[in-house]
Amino acid sequence: MDILTLLRANIKRKKGAFLGIVLLMIIVSMFLTTIYSVKKNVTKSIDDAYEEFKTANLMMNITNERLSDELLKSVKDHPLVDHVSTMDAVLMRRHFVKEKEDNQSWLIVPMNGIVQKQFSDDFSSYLDEVRPISPEGIYLVQGIATNEGCKVGDDLRFQTKYGEYNFKIEGFVVEPVDGCAMVGWKTVYVAPETFEKLASDVDAVDNPDAAGRVTIVYVYKKADCEMSDGEFARTINRDTGIQDYAYASATKTQMKRYTNLFSDIICSIMIGFAMVLAGVVLIIMAHNITVTIEMSYAELGILKAEGFTKGRIRVLFILQYLLAEITGAIIGTILSIPMISLFGGIFQPITAIIAKKDVDLETSLTLLLLILGLSVLVILLATRKVAKVSPVKALTGESRDVYFESFLTAPVSGKNLSLSLSYRQFSSNKRRYFVAILITALLMFFMLTVNLMASAMKSKSALEAMGTILCEVEVRPQDRNFTEEEMAAIESVMKEEPTVNKSIFFRNEYVTVNGNTIYCQFYKDPETINMVSGRAPVYDNELVITDILAEDLGLKTGDKLVVARREYREEFIVSGIFCSMNDTGMTMAMGDAGAKKIGVNGYIWYGASLSKPKEADRLAKALEEKLGAGFKIVADSNFSEVSDIKSISTAVMVMRYTIYVFSIIFVLVVVSMICSKSFAQERRDLGIYKAIGFTSRKLRSLFALRFLIIAVIGSAIGTVLSLLFSSKGLSMLLRSVGICNFISNYRTETILIPVILLLGCFFLFAYISARKVKKVEIRELVIE
Amino acid sequence: MSSNILTAHDLCKSFAHNGGQVHVLSHIDLEIKEKDFTVVMGASGSGKSTLLYALSGMDKATSGQVLFDGKDLVKMKEKELAKLRSHDFGFIFQQMHLISNLTLLENVTVPGYLNNGKGASEVKGRAEKLLEQMGISDVKTHLPSQVSGGEQQRCAIARSIIHEPKLLFADEPTGALNRKNTKEVLDLLTELNRNGQSILMVTHDLRAALRASRLLYLEDGNVIGEMTLPPYDKEEEKSRETQVNAWLSSMKW
Incomplete structure (x- = not known):
């Protein structure tokens, strides 16, 4: 009882310190509960969406002319495969959202009842039922809205060699695999009759590079197959070679990782910050106790004189601070409920999935108990001086502060x-x-x-250091590769310009390396590759890989590897390590000679990096004059709208x-x-x-x-x-x-x-x- | 005849206590003469210190006037009072009250620096000179905790006069000192007064009262007696003591 009386008196008299600790703990507990809950909710929502959509273990996009019935049958008959399903799609590379070109590849598929969930127009909830689509309408995924800033009602245009198609955005749907902002291709949905028209128009032309018929192949592993998705994909490809024919492929695990990647990183940093805040609470508590002991020396001496043991005094401190912490923790946990929904929402534009709003009480309580346990330890350490409090000294006032000279002292x-x-x-x-x-x-x-x-x-x-190709001037031929003459024409213009730092002809494609599907970058001039170590590929049997790929595949500079693409299968040597964040770092690059060796011919993109960005407009005009129509030429000097990031x-x-x-x-x-x-x-x-x-x-x-x-x-x-x-x-x-x-x-x-x-x-x-x-x-x- | 440096009219000070009011000073009228060494005496609880603090503007009177240079201290705002303390008034406390993390020299120079009329080097020079006069220049770089009580009080005196105040207030300046230090401090104050410094001191120490040129006796918040003395002369201390003792006896001290 005596302790409780003192506890009440202490809290009443030192309201400021008590409220301070309460407030700090409110923040820490709210922060920790919010971040851990959001992290768990985002992951769980992604997992649930994948389950709900019955996502395949392996997905591949293969152009129709490269997908034979035999190839598909060999996959279906594979002993590890449960079943295979396919979907017709049209690959579209040139599309304009609100008259602004989007650089990602889109797969247009017919609705045909395959869309399971639709967002409300403000993305705040899912609709009870998917709305029917009109023949002029198109459904997009949220990743496109994030990157392009478009909304329901905006116009959209496809530009193809065989004509233009105009659509109105009628809604946004959930697509757990490629709906997120991190994945470089997107599935979009049109009415079945519109798809039929589009598909027949595409079939009528012979240019697979611009817009082509594609089959999306979904491979499901058997329930009793214990292989990871990666091992499963490698085994299927080793036995059937199907991935070698895909221009894009991914496993369920990979796609989940891409979707969750940045929310995971941001949550990790926030958790680190929350831990620092928790540490600050402990530090400030220890400081407060030490100062209180110094200031209340006389009172503590009197308490001792009245028969209070050091143990009882320390218990008093523990109770006082734990009460403040527990009060703060309870309020903080309650406040985290609206915070979870608020903070969880910031990841939705990236993941394209509405995160759950559950409170992760289990983790939160565990962490808070840990903080309380550490607090007791800190209080015990900070109150060691109580043992030295002398009633005599306290009552005679001998405990006053005495200052000593210090080497840091400067004259007034x-x-x-x-x-x-x-x-x-x-x-x-x-x-x-x-x-x-x-x-x-x-x-x-x-x-x-x-x-x-x-x-x-x-x-x-910094973006370039991350491997993003940022150029002030960009040129793309419409629906085809550059011809040799066009490349020479561009080079002749740019060669005269001293402001040009880097001049890059580029394309990208998925290839297979030792059974793994890897995003490969092809550079006409490999010297422009952003190397970390070793050297850029010079000969036709050389390529460079990222640090992450090197670790994943167990390769290092000088090692050999086999690159497969369609019917090609060639041996290469790793000549160095380069840096790129494409496909979250699982990427490689080679030069023109290497590309030709595996049947990659021609480039689809040209970019020039300038030392004087203001010259971009002038150079773009010079290129327009030189090349004439049929090219998309862009001058951008501020990169404020790099949609990827x-x-x-x-x-x-x-x-x-x-x-x-x-x-x-x-x-x-x-x-x-x-x-x-x-x-x-x-x-x-x-x-x-x-x-x-x-x-x-x-x-x-x-x-x-x-x-x-x-x-x-x-x-x-x-x-x-x-x-x-x-x-x-x-x-x-x-x-x-x-x-x-x-x-x-x-x-x-x-x-x-x-x-x-x-x-x-x-x-x-x-x-x-x-x-x-x-x-x-x-x-x-x-x-x- | 010297003129008044400070005048109090109908000065009252009361405190709230147990739901009621305790009247410590009751309608006091008082003049403090220039160059006088005025000493206020009285029994404990008579209101000596309260009077000193009210007259010096360190504490606000409940009612009445305290006039200095024609201005009423009771009506002054904090900024004006602060200026008064840093320019015109000096104060010596019973417990010295030096700032514990400043050296003795710094304790003296800081209030001097506040007086913007003087340059920093001039203030420092004067502070060093004062400490020398006080006989503590050898410990000027020491912190208060490293010197004796007497040295601390001498430093406090130096601090109180660094800005050459027109009036020096002293609240029981010898109250915390031993016999030897008391004498040294009183000698210093006497010397200052001899050089023209007006002093108003509160004490219940007879030895301190002997240094006065004017004695006031306070009882229950009223000035009930006054005595004028010739300037202090050590040779005549015995007869001065008898004279003061007799006066104090008449005041029922």
């Missing part, structure tokens, strides 16, 4: 009185402010890291601002708590300062300046930590998406924005927290 200067006095307050109480510095450094580190990631999503050089960039921005907001709230609470302790400890000094002529405003400025100094030191440490570890950490994390060559791009704003934000918040919050200075009366110094 008349010229910079405020600054030098603030620095003195800091340097003579370093231990007290160490916690604030540590917390600032951690927050700064996180803010810079996320800023670095966000700026990487925008910067051209726009959705990811949005999610990263949300992550950045979330981290900013919570960092600011944490700074507010931490500054308030430290400030109120400092204020209590320095009340007498504040009275003296007032007595010698300092105004309340000046004293508040001194407080604010002191915290500004702390923020400057913490920010500097955080920046150094970021310079040392952010790039490495992000590289490790982003390596899973193929960004094996992450280059830190510390621009002025990357550092300045979080620095200004933190310094400003520290100064402002300290100034506000020090408002109690007004209430300090000089009379308090009087001894009657």
Whole structure:
């Protein structure tokens, strides 16, 4: 009972500290519960969608002329295969959404009742029933809406050699396999009669490169087959060779991984941040207890004199702080319910699946119990000094603060009185402010890291380092490859231009390597490949692979491998490692000689990277004049609309601002708590300062300046930590998406924005927290 | 005849206590003369310190006026009062109240720096000179916790006069000192007064009261007695003590 009485009294008397811990725990528990729940919900929703749509274990897109009945039969008859289904499709490469060309390959398929779920027009829910489609209507997947910013009612146009087709977007449907923003091809749906017309028009022309008839082959493994999807696909291809004829193929596991990839990465970073916040709570708690013991030395001495043992006093501390933490944890968990639905929504444009809104109580409770367990440990460590509290010393006042000279001490200067006095307050109480510095450094580190990631999503050089081909001038021939003459014409124009840094003729196709379907990039000039180690492929038997592919296939520079494509099967040597995030890094590249060896002829895309981006328009015009009609020539100098990364960039921005907001709230609470302790400890000094002529405003400025100094030191440490570890950490994390060559791009704003934000918040919050200075009366110094 | 440096009219101060009001100062009228060494005496709880703090503007009076240079301290805002403390008034506390993380020299210079009329080097030079006068220049770089109580009080005196105040207030400046340090501090204050410094001191120490040129006696918040003395002379201390003792006895001290 005595403990409970003291507990009540302590909480009542030290409301600020109690509420501070409650608030911090609300944030931590809300953050942890939200992120873990969102991570689990997104994964579970993707899994459920795959189950609901009965997604095949292996999917392949094969042009009709390359898919024979025998080939299909050999797959159907394979002992590991349960069944095979196929779907007719038309491959469309040139399509304009709101008159803007989309660069992805689309597979047009007839509705025929295969669409199972449809989004409401604002993507907030699924409709009860799929709406019927009109002959002029088209259903898209959400990934297209994300990348192109289109909506229901917008116009869409297909451009083919045999004419144009105009559609109106009538809705968006769920397609778990390729609906997400991360997958480079998309399935779109039209009315059956429209499909028939389109298919017959395509059949009438002989140009498979522009738009062709395709069969989507779905292969299901037997229920008792224990192979992974990857092993299953390799076995099927080894025994039948069907993947060698596909221009695109993927397993269910791969597609799930692509769909979930970025939400996973972002959640991982957020979990890291939440852990840091949890660590901050423990640190601030330990600091608070230590200062409380120093400040309440006399009271603790009296308690001891009255018969309280050190054990009982420590239990009192444990109960007090655990009560605050548990209160915060409960409120935080309740608040996480709306947050889960809010935060889960930011991944929908990437995954194209509405995430569940369940609260992952199990993980959340486990983590919170872990935090509470650690808290008890921290409190026990922080209250060790209680044992040393002497009732005699406490009652005789021998426990007063004594300051010692420090090597960090600088003289108080008349010229910079405020600054030098603030620095003195800091340097003579370093231990007290160490916690604030540590917390600032951690927050700064996180803010810079996320800023670095966000700026990487925008910067051209960083994107290029990730393997994205970004060129200010692009040329595509319509519905065909470049001819030799056209390539020579382009080169003749660009050769005269000193602004051209890189001149690239490119195409891509899926090939098979040791039984695995791999995305392969073909460069006319392999010297333009972004190499990490080794050298670019020079001879016709050389290729380069990414670091991730090397690890996945167990290959290294100098190793041999067999590349198969349709009837071709050739041996190549790995000449080096390059960097690319295409197909999340599972990719390889070769030069013109190698391409020809496996039957790849001609290029479908040309790009020029310029040292003076402003010249793009002029160069595009020069190329237009030289090449004439029949080409799509684009000049783009800002890359603000790189659709591949726009959705990811949005999610990263949300992550950045979330981290900013919570960092600011944490700074507010931490500054308030430290400030109120400092204020209590320095009340007498504040009275003296007032007595010698300092105004309340000046004293508040001194407080604010002191915290500004702390923020400057913490920010500097955080920046150094970021310079040392952010790039490495992000590289490790982003390596899973193929960004094996992450280059830190510390621009002025990357550092300045979080620095200004933190310094400003520290100064402002300290100034506000020090408002109690007004209430300090000089009379308090009087001894009657 | 010297003029008034500070005047109080109908000065009252009361505190809320147990739901009621305790009147500590009751309608006090008082003039403090320039260059005087005025000492206020009285029993514990008579309101000496309250009077000192009300007159110095460190505490607001409940009613009445405290006029300095024609301005009423009771009506002054915080900024004006702060300026008054950093320019015109000096204050010595019973418990020294030095800022514990500043050296003795810095404790003296900081209020000097607040007085914008002087340059930083001028303030530092004067502070060093004052510490030398106080006999503590050898410990000027020490922190308060590293020096004796007497040294701390001498530093506090130096701090209170760094900006050459027109009026120096002292609240039981010897209350926390031993006999030797008490004498040294009183000698310093006497010397300052001899050089023209106006001083208003509150004490219940007879030895301190002997240094006064004017004695006031406070009882229950009212000034009930006043005595004028010639300037302090060590040689005449015995007869001065007898004279003051007799006066104090008449005040029922």
